[in-house]
Amino acid sequence: DPKDAKIREFQDKIKELREALAAQEKGMGIGGPHAMVDGKEGKTTTMQAAAPRIIEKIIEKTIVRREGVSEDELKKLQEDAVREKNELKKKAQVEMKALLASQSKTEEERDRLAAQLQEKAQQKEQLEKKKHEMLAQLEEYEHKVIVGGQLMDKAAKQELELRDAQQKVDEQKRQEMQLARELAEREDSNMVLEEQFSSLQEEVDVKTKKLKKLWAKHKAASTEIEDLRAEFQTEKEDMLETIRELTRQLKIKQVLLQHFVPLDDAYAIEKRSKWDPDADEWTLEHLETRPTSLRPKRPVARRGVRRAETDFARRNRQLDRGNPRWKGDNVIVLELEMPERRTKDYESGMMGFWLDRIASNEDDVEIIVLDENLQGSNDDKDSGASGPTMACDTDDKDDKEVEAWRLTSHFGR
Structure with missing residues (x-):
């Protein structure tokens, strides 16, 4: 299935990105009391302040007394003074070189710390940039793969990873601040060393x-x-x-x-x-x-009643049924309005006229007559002309009543 293949491809990419991100954070992070100094791992220690700078001053005083001193003695004294002067100069130069070497070493250490601090900042910036890129790719791939109920779990996992990365960045910032403080302390110590003039x-x-x-x-x-x-x-x-x-x-x-x-x-x-x-x-x-x-229902006075009812209300409801004050339901009972009557009662004297009228207009009409007078008039009609067949069924009384009602309704229309 190409869709499953695409999903597997995304999952492989996500796995590779996670491994690369973990390896980068493990290798590039600065942690604990150890740090990389001059390409070697060791404990960062505070350098001891150099020894105070001592400058010896040579004060030469040549006193020549020509009274009672020969020229040879004077020449010898001058040579001794020159020799002592040269020795003192050499000694002072050696001490000066030692002090300069110590001071240059301190300056080199300060420069090294500054370079190390700058390198750490660059590494941190590169690490942050690469981490953001990898997190963006990871979020993109996981957004394509995450479905259904796995969304919340993966989001929580990503949040935990981002929190760990943020903690590492905070730790790195703290170490950078520590290095900056050490550099400032070195500068202050150098200022103290230079206080001999x-x-x-x-x-x-x-x-x-x-x-x-x-x-x-x-x-x-x-x-x-x-x-x-x-x-x-x-x-x-x-x-x-x-x-x-x-x-x-x-x-x-x-x-x-x-x-x-x-x-x-x-x-x-x-x-x-x-x-x-x-x-x-x-x-x-x-x-x-x-x-x-749910809340319990309100107790009722008896079964079939929707709400509680007192004896007084029950008696008044039976006496005054039309008053809605004593009703148990929100229902109004109204009197039935009878419609206007549109039918006429049966009249035997006019039945012949109506039967002749019906027979002349309809061909297939079967009329059942219930009245004897109506039966007689219809017999006369049957003897004189051809028309619809009229019969009287005396056996079934209910059928007669129904047919009579239909006939009366038809005559009324």
């Missing part, structure tokens, strides 16, 4: 630069505080306005309930009301209409 001007410049940075941070924090305060004030005013509006509506509805709705009905409505947080509204539960939940 070689001259007053350098100290003034560095502290001025540091003061500008701190002032910029202070202004940014103050601006953020003002924005938050303004946002909070706006939200507070909106909430107060909403509360006032809801209070007005509540008072109006309370007035309507107090003046137009019975207390029992209002209590029943309040008992049936239920708050729906998803729809953000109140809903009324449906009443049970099963026979077991």
Whole structure:
């Protein structure tokens, strides 16, 4: 069946997408206390601050006293001073190189953390994009396959998967914020390390630069505080306005309930009301209409009566049957209106005329006569002319009465 084949194809694609999504979330996610650092997995540790920077100053003082000192001694003293100076310079250069190496290592670590943070952000963006694409494809294929009662189950499963993915994204954001805080702490520690200076001007410049940075941070924090305060004030005013509006509506509805709705009905409505947080509204539960939940019927005074009836009402109903006040049902009994009579009573003297008239117009007419006078007049008619056959059936009295009624009705028309 091509339809079954298409459904199987969609199911295979859905399975592949689920496996790819699970593998991607398992491989690309950042979890726990471990993280990828320089291509290797290890625990992220806070680097120890470098040793304080020590700069040695060499102060040379050459005192030449020509009194009582020969030129050889003076030359020797100068050579010793030059040699000590060179040794001190070499020692200072070695220490300076060590400090510079330590500082460059700290800067490299900071750059590495910044690069790692940027790489994590890019990986997160790519992961989010790919995840959305795969979820869109998954939703499309499942929409084509889901039928009947499986719709709610699959929707719940998808919602659970999306919730798990959202939790992973939140965890990744938290780790990124942690890395950003560590980077800021490193910058602050570097600022502390650079607080040893070689001259007053350098100290003034560095502290001025540091003061500008701190002032910029202070202004940014103050601006953020003002924005938050303004946002909070706006939200507070909106909430107060909403509360006032809801209070007005509540008072109006309370007035309507107090003046137009019975207390029992209002209590029943309040008992049936239920708050729906998803729809953000109140809903009324449906009443049970099963026979077991219906109210018991009103007791009756006796069988055959639809409602209870007192003895006084029963006596008055028997005495005054036309009064609807004492009726058990909403039924009005009216007198029968008789229609206007359109027939005539039987008259024996005129029967001959009517029989002659009928016989002249109709060929096949059988007339049964019940009266003797009518029988005699018809016998005379039969002896003188040919006409319809007339007979008198004296055996069946009921048939005679029926035929007489028909004849009388015909004569009346």
